[in-house]
Amino acid sequence: MARFVVRRLLLLVPILLGLSILLFVWVRALPGSTAQALLGERTTPGAVDRFNRQYGLDRPITTQYWAYLKTTVRGDLGTSVASRRPVTTEIRERFPATVELAVAAMIFALVIGLPLGFFAAKRYGEFFDHSSLFLSLIGVSIPVFFLPIILKYIFSVRLGWLPSIGRQDVLIDAEHPTGFYVLDGIITGNWNAAWDASKHLLLPAIALGSIPLAIIARVTRASTLDVQNEDYVRTAKAKGLAPSAIDRRHVLRNALLPVTTIIGLQVGILLGGAVLTETVFAIPGMGSWLKEAIFNQDYPALQGGILFLAFVFVLVNLLVDISYGLINPQIRVS
Amino acid sequence: MSLAEVHEVEVLDERLPSGLWREVWRRLRRNPGAIIGATFVAGFVIVAIFAPLLAPYSPNEQNLSLLVNGCCPGPSWSHPMGVDELGRDELSRVMYGARYSLVIGVVAVTVGLSLGMLIGAIAGGFAGLTDSVAMRGMDIMLAIPGFLLALGIVSLMGPGLFPVMIAVGIANVPIFARLFRGTILGQRDSDYALAARSVGVRRRKILTGHIIPNSISPVIVAGTLAMATAIIDVAGLGFLGLGPQDPATPEWGTMLTNANLYVSTAPFLALFPGLAIVIIVLGFNLIGDGLREALDPKLRGRV
Numbered sequence: 001m002a003r004f005v006v007r008r009l010l011l012l013v014p015i016l017l018g019l020s021i022l023l024f025v026w027v028r029a030l031p032g033s034t035a036q037a038l039l040g041e042r043t044t045p046g047a048v049d050r051f052n053r054q055y056g057l058d059r060p061i062t063t064q065y066w067a068y069l070k071t072t073v074r075g076d077l078g079t080s081v082a083s084r085r086p087v088t089t090e091i092r093e094r095f096p097a098t099v100e101l102a103v104a105a106m107i108f109a110l111v112i113g114l115p116l117g118f119f120a121a122k123r124y125g126e127f128f129d130h131s132s133l134f135l136s137l138i139g140v141s142i143p144v145f146f147l148p149i150i151l152k153y154i155f156s157v158r159l160g161w162l163p164s165i166g167r168q169d170v171l172i173d174a175e176h177p178t179g180f181y182v183l184d185g186i187i188t189g190n191w192n193a194a195w196d197a198s199k200h201l202l203l204p205a206i207a208l209g210s211i212p213l214a215i216i217a218r219v220t221r222a223s224t225l226d227v228q229n230e231d232y233v234r235t236a237k238a239k240g241l242a243p244s245a246i247d248r249r250h251v252l253r254n255a256l257l258p259v260t261t262i263i264g265l266q267v268g269i270l271l272g273g274a275v276l277t278e279t280v281f282a283i284p285g286m287g288s289w290l291k292e293a294i295f296n297q298d299y300p301a302l303q304g305g306i307l308f309l310a311f312v313f314v315l316v317n318l319l320v321d322i323s324y325g326l327i328n329p330q331i332r333v334s
Numbered sequence: 335m336s337l338a339e340v341h342e343v344e345v346l347d348e349r350l351p352s353g354l355w356r357e358v359w360r361r362l363r364r365n366p367g368a369i370i371g372a373t374f375v376a377g378f379v380i381v382a383i384f385a386p387l388l389a390p391y392s393p394n395e396q397n398l399s400l401l402v403n404g405c406c407p408g409p410s411w412s413h414p415m416g417v418d419e420l421g422r423d424e425l426s427r428v429m430y431g432a433r434y435s436l437v438i439g440v441v442a443v444t445v446g447l448s449l450g451m452l453i454g455a456i457a458g459g460f461a462g463l464t465d466s467v468a469m470r471g472m473d474i475m476l477a478i479p480g481f482l483l484a485l486g487i488v489s490l491m492g493p494g495l496f497p498v499m500i501a502v503g504i505a506n507v508p509i510f511a512r513l514f515r516g517t518i519l520g521q522r523d524s525d526y527a528l529a530a531r532s533v534g535v536r537r538r539k540i541l542t543g544h545i546i547p548n549s550i551s552p553v554i555v556a557g558t559l560a561m562a563t564a565i566i567d568v569a570g571l572g573f574l575g576l577g578p579q580d581p582a583t584p585e586w587g588t589m590l591t592n593a594n595l596y597v598s599t600a601p602f603l604a605l606f607p608g609l610a611i612v613i614i615v616l617g618f619n620l621i622g623d624g625l626r627e628a629l630d631p632k633l634r635g636r637v
Contacts, residue, residue: 018474029490137623141616143566145573145587146608149594157598272481276570280594290482291574294489306486310478 004325008318019310023303024068028061030299038300040081077304082296087304090289095308096179097167097285101277102270104201105209109266113213114259117220118252124225132217139214145276148207152280155203165282168197200281208277212266219262224255257328264320271309354551361628368624374617382432389426393584396420415606418589419596424603427584428610434578434585435565435614438499442564445503447557450510457511458518459541469515472508480505484567485576493576495585502567506560513556517549524548551629558622562615569611586611 027038035048052058071078077087120132156164167181168174174193176184182201185194227233228251236246274287282288286305293301362368381388390412397417407417415424457468475483484501491497521527522545530540571577572587573594581588586607593604 014470015473015477018470019477022474022478026486026490031492137616137619138612141562141566141612141619143569143573143587143608143611143615145570146590146604146611149590149597149604149608153597153601153604157601268479269481272479275481275485276573279574290485294485294574294576297489299489302486302489306478306482309482313479314477 001325005322008321012314012318015314016311019307019314020069020072021065023307024065027299027303038078038081040297072307077307078300080293080298080301082292082298082301087300090301091286091305091308093179094284094286094289097181097283098271098274098278098287100180100182100201101204101208101274101283101285102267104205105270106212106263106266108205108209109212109216113216114220114256116213117217117222118224118255120217120221121224121228121255122247129221132221136214136217139210139217142210143276144207144211144273145280147210148203148277148280151203151207162203163196163200164203167200167283168193169200172196204277204281204283207280208270208273211269211273215262215266216259219259220255223258224251227251227255230254257324260320260324260327264317267316268313271313358625358628362624365624365627367620368628371617371620371622371624374613375621378432378436378614378617381429382436385429385433389423389429391423391426393427393430394422394582396422409602416600416602418603419592419600424606427589428586428606430584431586431589431607431610432614434495434583435569435611438495438502438568438585439561439565439618441499442503442506442568443557443560445500446506446560446564447510447553449504450507451514451553453507454511454514455518455541455546458515458522459537459545465515468511472511475505475508476512481567481570484571488571488576493579495578495583498568498571498577501571502564505567506564509560510553510556514549514553517552518545521545521548555622555626555629558618558625562618562622565611565615565618 035051036043039047039051075088077091079085080087080090083090116132116135120129123129152164155162163169172193174181174185174190174197175188177187178184181197182194185191185197233246233250236250241249271286274285275291276287277283278285278287279291286309290302290305292298293305398420407413409416413423413425415428418424418427453468453472457465478486484498484505487501487504488497491500518541526548527540527544530544531537535543568577569585569587569590572585573591575588575591577583577588578585581592589607590604593600593607597604
């Protein structure tokens with residue numbers, strides 16, 4: 001198992017190096033000079049010269065890449081053109097909002113998607129099965145920017161049950177030691193703040209979670225159907241094990257294995273979809289920040305932000321792979 | 335099934351005397367989901383082609399007198415989908431929008447499919463270093479979540495309808511490349527490839543004459559499903575304001591951006607373009623699923 005983990009970690013190195021090359025080249029492919037792209041339009045010739053010297057832009061491209069790699073590894077992602085603050089500071093402030101949203105969306109997707117897929121397989125070919133298939137088809141077909149508009153109209157405008165923008169009511173006096181607003185409310189004992197943050201989170205999470213939900217339901221259904229026909233399930237039935245015990249011990253456990261493998265990929269959909277969901281709900285997270293960065297031509301922010309999110313995505317997939325190795329004895333042995 | 339696919343299937347039918355595609359066509363016709371999907375898509379193709387004849391108004395005809403009572407008059411007999419914030423007929427705009435969406439889907443998928451298949455064929459056909467380099471390159475692209483990759487490419491090219499289509503297409507390249515390479519590798523070890531090799535057929539000829547035609551079916555399925563996601567992604571970029579910069583363009587994603595501002599007073603402005611996206615995307619998804627089942631009947635009702 002240790003060898004498996006080490007091997008996966010080593011595989012990460014070329015991917016991350018490749019990513020850094022890709023983003024390095026990307027900045028150099030931008031219109032205008034690199035210094036101009038990274039310093040913004042309203043820069044002075046003096047600042048350009050200083051920047052060129054500081055980052056060695058007057059030197060050969062390989063030296064430049066080496067310099068970029070060194071600063072990046074040290075955790076320096078440059079300075080945002082729009083805010084004049086370090087990109088890492090911006091990320092630190094905004095990333096918790098996106099994580100909170102993505103985690104909530106994933107919980108929603110799993111809590112609904114897993115039972116939906118499992119019971120659809122148990123009622124294979126029946127009405128419930130057909131409707132769950134139809135539901136998951138709708139789920140993958142609804143754009144993540146359209147569903148929130150509908151949800152907002154129904155639950156905020158019409159019914160007035162839930163807030164439509166932001167992460168917390170501005171009138172609420174709350175401290176934010178971690179930046180995860182729901183968690184902050186709980187650990188500071190401010191239940192009012194936690195409740196309000198949860199209410200703000202609900203609609204965005206449902207909207208963002210709709211696609212993973214549909215995919216998780218489909219995969220769960222398909223793998224449950226496969227497992228149900230396995231010999232060991234027939235054996236369990238033959239020896240008179242109670243159906244609920246068969247489901248719990250034999251069917252569910254094995255059916256969930258393929259589902260774990262797709263969860264990592266769903267994180268990519270969540271991080272990409274966050275750009276749209278955060279825009280609709282005016283959530284100050286990574287997604288809405290990247291969107292602003294495009295309009296401000298804030299290339300350091302885009303370069304750093306995309307590199308950071310890709311890094312997170314790759315890391316999550318590594319963790320998913322490792323935990324898959326842990327729960328699947330077949331991989332553990334080989 | 336869209337016209338393009340009917341055509342595709344027929345062409346392949348002539349090339350493969352085995353009758354595989356006739357069989358697939360027969361199975362597709364019996365699949366209610368695929369029929370519904372094909373109906374949706376066919377409906378949109380017809381609307382897209384005949385939009386100038388079908389639409390009751392011009393998509394950019396402004397009738398500001400309709401806005402005297404504020405924004406925006408809801409659905410009525412003369413304007414079945416209501417009127418937008420500039421006094422334009424929403425139904426006509428949604429109809430013209432079908433043209434954009436279909437072109438977007440076709441262009442984006444063609445870009446992704448052709449580049450992806452080229453890379454996949456090179457990687458799968460010439461194993462060894464070429465394969466490793468190409469596939470590690472694809473892995474790196476896949477490390478960036480697809481929508482973010484498309485965002486990055488759009489920021490290189492600047493906003494607009496064309497950059498957005500290309501960006502979504504390029505973001506799809508690694509998916510097609512991996513899929514095509516995988517099926518080619520699977521076919522390469524098959525008995526008929528071995529037979530061809532043993533009678534002395536050249537490697538290139540085996541690849542182009544035998545392996546590639548037999549690896550095409552998973553790509554067709556993926557291509558159909560990619561039409562669905564491409565339309566959603568392009569609309570998403572349009573929604574962010576990166577799509578067509580001329581606000582007169584009736585692109586559905588861009589229409590939703592404006593509608594989002596009026597959602598409390600005129601929800602129908604968001605509802606109709608949004609539903610149009612859902613229906614056409616659903617159509618392509620249903621056809622894609624149907625094709626997958628028809629090509630691999632073992633999967634029937636499974637996926």
